[in-house]
Amino acid sequence: MPLHGGKLAAKALKQAGVEVVFTLSGGHIMPLYDGCIDEGIKIVDVRHEQAAVHAADAWARCNPGKIGVAAITAGPGVTDGVTGIANAWRANSPILVFGGQGPFENLRRGSLQEMDHLGVVRPITKYCDAIYQTKRIPEYIELAIRHAVSGIPGPAFLEIPMDIFMGSVDEKDVVIPKIRTEPPRLSPDQDEVRRALELLRQARRPMLMAGTSVKWSKASADMNRFIAETHIPTYTNGMGRGSVPWDSPEFLNRSRRDALKNLDLIILAGTLLDFRMRFGQTIPTDAKIIQLDMDATLIGQNRQADVPLVGNLACSFRALSEELKSQSMRLDFSAWRDELRAIEDAEEKKVEASLSSDEVPIDPQRMCREVRDWLDTLEAPIVIGDGGDIVATAAKIIPVKTEGAWMDPGPLGTLGVGMPFALAAKLAHPTRPVVIVYGDGSFGFNGMEYDTAVRFGLPIVGIVGNDGAWGQMMRPQGAIYGWDRLEAVILNRTRYDKVVEALGGHGEYVTRPEELRPALERAYASGKPALVNVEIRQDREYSGGIYV
Numbered sequence: 001m002p003l004h005g006g007k008l009a010a011k012a013l014k015q016a017g018v019e020v021v022f023t024l025s026g027g028h029i030m031p032l033y034d035g036c037i038d039e040g041i042k043i044v045d046v047r048h049e050q051a052a053v054h055a056a057d058a059w060a061r062c063n064p065g066k067i068g069v070a071a072i073t074a075g076p077g078v079t080d081g082v083t084g085i086a087n088a089w090r091a092n093s094p095i096l097v098f099g100g101q102g103p104f105e106n107l108r109r110g111s112l113q114e115m116d117h118l119g120v121v122r123p124i125t126k127y128c129d130a131i132y133q134t135k136r137i138p139e140y141i142e143l144a145i146r147h148a149v150s151g152i153p154g155p156a157f158l159e160i161p162m163d164i165f166m167g168s169v170d171e172k173d174v175v176i177p178k179i180r181t182e183p184p185r186l187s188p189d190q191d192e193v194r195r196a197l198e199l200l201r202q203a204r205r206p207m208l209m210a211g212t213s214v215k216w217s218k219a220s221a222d223m224n225r226f227i228a229e230t231h232i233p234t235y236t237n238g239m240g241r242g243s244v245p246w247d248s249p250e251f252l253n254r255s256r257r258d259a260l261k262n263l264d265l266i267i268l269a270g271t272l273l274d275f276r277m278r279f280g281q282t283i284p285t286d287a288k289i290i291q292l293d294m295d296a297t298l299i300g301q302n303r304q305a306d307v308p309l310v311g312n313l314a315c316s317f318r319a320l321s322e323e324l325k326s327q328s329m330r331l332d333f334s335a336w337r338d339e340l341r342a343i344e345d346a347e348e349k350k351v352e353a354s355l356s357s358d359e360v361p362i363d364p365q366r367m368c369r370e371v372r373d374w375l376d377t378l379e380a381p382i383v384i385g386d387g388g389d390i391v392a393t394a395a396k397i398i399p400v401k402t403e404g405a406w407m408d409p410g411p412l413g414t415l416g417v418g419m420p421f422a423l424a425a426k427l428a429h430p431t432r433p434v435v436i437v438y439g440d441g442s443f444g445f446n447g448m449e450y451d452t453a454v455r456f457g458l459p460i461v462g463i464v465g466n467d468g469a470w471g472q473m474m475r476p477q478g479a480i481y482g483w484d485r486l487e488a489v490i491l492n493r494t495r496y497d498k499v500v501e502a503l504g505g506h507g508e509y510v511t512r513p514e515e516l517r518p519a520l521e522r523a524y525a526s527g528k529p530a531l532v533n534v535e536i537r538q539d540r541e542y543s544g545g546i547y548v
Contacts, residue, residue: 002168005134005160006031007038008176009098012138014039016145016179018069020427022046022055022420026073028100028113031165044423044456047448049077053084054420054446057093060153061239061407061421062382062428064218065182067094067145074100074162075113082120083414085155089124091239091410092212094153094181096144097121104132104161121157128157134167135174142177150183151295153216185217188292188309193319196290196307197329200230203265203288205336207233209277210240212410213270213294219313220403223269224248226317229324231334232267233259237276238410240269242400249334254396255343263287270294270313273302274411292316355397361537362513364390364465368397370516371437371463378433378524381405382425386418387439388472389539390465394437416445418462423449426458433524436462441470443496453529454504461523462500462531467538468493475540483540497533506530 003011009032013021020042023029036043046052049072056068068088072081078099088095099121102111118128127147131140137160144156200206208227214220220243227234227250234250236243244251252259260266265288273280280303283289291305292313299308309316324331357363368390375381375398383398385391385408400406407425409417418436426434443464453460474489497507506526508519516534523530 001171003171003174004031004034004168005137005165006033006035008035008134008137008169008174009141009160009165010035010039010041011176012141012179013041013069015176016141016181017066020044020059021069021071022052022059022424023071024049024052024073024077026077026100028074028077028102028162029071029098029165032071032098042427044427044452046420046423046452048446049073049080050084050416051420051423051446051449051452053081053095053097054087054417055424056095056097057084057088057091058407058417058421058424059428060088060093060095061215062404062425064215067096067148067181068424069096069098071098072100073113074102074117075115077113078115078117079120082124085121085157086124087409087412087414087417088155090412092153092216093155094148095155096141096148097155097157099157099159100165101130101159101161103163105163107161117159118157124155125157126154128159130159130161131164132161134164135169137164138174138176142179145179145181149181152213152293152298185312185315186310187315188311188319190319190323192307192309193316193323196309197320197323197327199265199288199290199307200267200331201329205263206265206267206333207235207259207263208267208269209271210234210236210243210269211271212238212240213292213313214243215239215270215403217270217294217313219269219317220244222314222317222321226321229321230331231337232331233333233337233340235259237271240271241406242403246399246401250337252337252340252344254347255340258343259340265290268292268305269317272298272411276411279303358513359537360512361467361535362510362516364393364467364536364539365397366513367463367465367516367534367536368394368437370513371435371520372398374517374520375435381433381435382407382429384408384418384421384425384434384436386415386421386436387442387465388415388470390439390536391437398437415439415442418442419446419449419453419460422460422462423452423456423458426453426460434460436460438462438464439471440464440466440468440491440494440496447496447499448503450500450503450505450529450531458529459527460529461520463520464496464531464533465536466493466496466533467536469538471539478540493535495533497531500529500531504528508532510534
């Protein structure tokens with residue numbers, strides 16, 4: 001029986017456990033749609049290729065152990081998707097992106113939308129290649145997925161020319177390989193485990209920073225067991241947020257600066273010493289570093305580690321706990337933890353006034369407190385941050401109560417992930433509330449994806465903190481160059497809620513703090529994709545922070 005390339009690709013995706021493909025319609029990739037129909041793989045078509053790739057990224061984040069898949073057409077389809085690929089690259093999300101291409105028989109003759117896609121995406125993928133034989137499509141899919149999930153995960157890209165995708169081969173001439181979407185779990189060197197515990201035994205003021213590789217290693221259970229055994233103060237960043245229960249005695253989130261200033265040892269669990277840690281400069285020069293990560297190439301970046309534990313982080317934490325037990329070693333850092341907890345409590349009191357402010361326009365912290373209190377009434381909500389200032393504020397006020405309950409762009413800082421991430425989250429977890437906290441600037445990137453949410457019946461609630469500005473850029477520009485020389489940072493206080501209503505969703509407009517909670521409740525009760533547009537105060541106080 002003859003099968004075209006799209007059917008072969010879909011069979012391979014089915015073997016890999018793929019449930020949904022995110023796409024924007026294009027002639028070069030249509031065979032894949034036909035194959036997915038046969039295999040029962042859902043096709044979700046969006047309004048911009050960037051959104052398709054962002055959604056694939058979020059699908060992988062929502063389903064550890066599975067791979068996100070996007071299909072985008074040739075030329076501008078691929079270039080539109082590049083930002084999504086780059087974001088997944090920096091966030092270590094295992095995704096597979098199919099890119100169309102003109103017919104192989106017309107290669108380099110100037111077909112419609114022909115260009116060197118591989119040259120564009122090679123620096124931001126773990127694997128990229130083109131397929132020039134129809135019968136080898138499943139083989140290449142297995143190879144691409146293997147690269148995407150191995151070691152530090154990331155994106156893979158496969159280009160399939162139009163005639164190869166449409167070409168047919170006899171089914172008996174094709175092998176659909178077994179496809180693993182989870183790599184083998186590697187354990188660290190046991191001597192390094194012993195060295196790590198010896199350093200920890202000598203420490204008096206240690207801390208643990210849990211980051212993105214905790215998620216991809218599925219390490220939270222073993223990590224939390226180790227944290228509970230040692231009472232080590234623990235902070236999270238990146239996709240590590242939510243990996244430590246918010247009510248754990250060891251979890252802290254407002255005293256990190258004080259902990260970093262005074263520590264004598266830090267355990268970096270899947271946390272890179274990048275701009276978020278000032279490239280290692282936040283750690284005292286005489287402090288010891290124990291670094292856990294999935295790939296040796298990430299150990300020692302920007303600052304040498306005293307002890308490297310390379311391997312799956314769940315295996316590394318399990319090895320530490322087992323070695324503690326075998327040596328009958330007891331480590332108890334609860335006194336240091338309690339010092340930091342007192343600092344946390346004092347910081348909480350400092351912001352109480354802002355959290356309860358009746359100011360108009362609304363104080364951003366009051367907005368986030370109202371959102372927090374409303375979220376507390378919902379069952380296991382997933383919150384997505386898409387913006388600058390408002391997301392930084394929300395991250396301090398809205399607790400992440402479960403693993404995977406918070407998503408943001410990651411270290412690339414890409415705006416526009418809100419609705420694409422939400423689409424994937426709602427499809428992956430249809431019974432859980434999905435909420436987006438937007439800046440008014442970021443809404444403009446992929447706000448049209450509300451149309452996608454309406455078409456697919458996905459009741460997602462977005463909240464826009466609308467200050468009529470690119471606030472994170474406005475303040476340094478004004479402080480450095482003068483407030484009378486502002487350019488490219490002022491926006492209108494646009495009625496984004498009306499935009500969503502026009503797309504078939506539910507809109508709410510809020511100008512006073514007491515109006516916000518009822519508006520949130522109405523938006524959620526509407527059962528539609530909804531947007532609550534909140535007019536907040538435009539802050540001009542500059543703290544001196546600037547991107548590095």
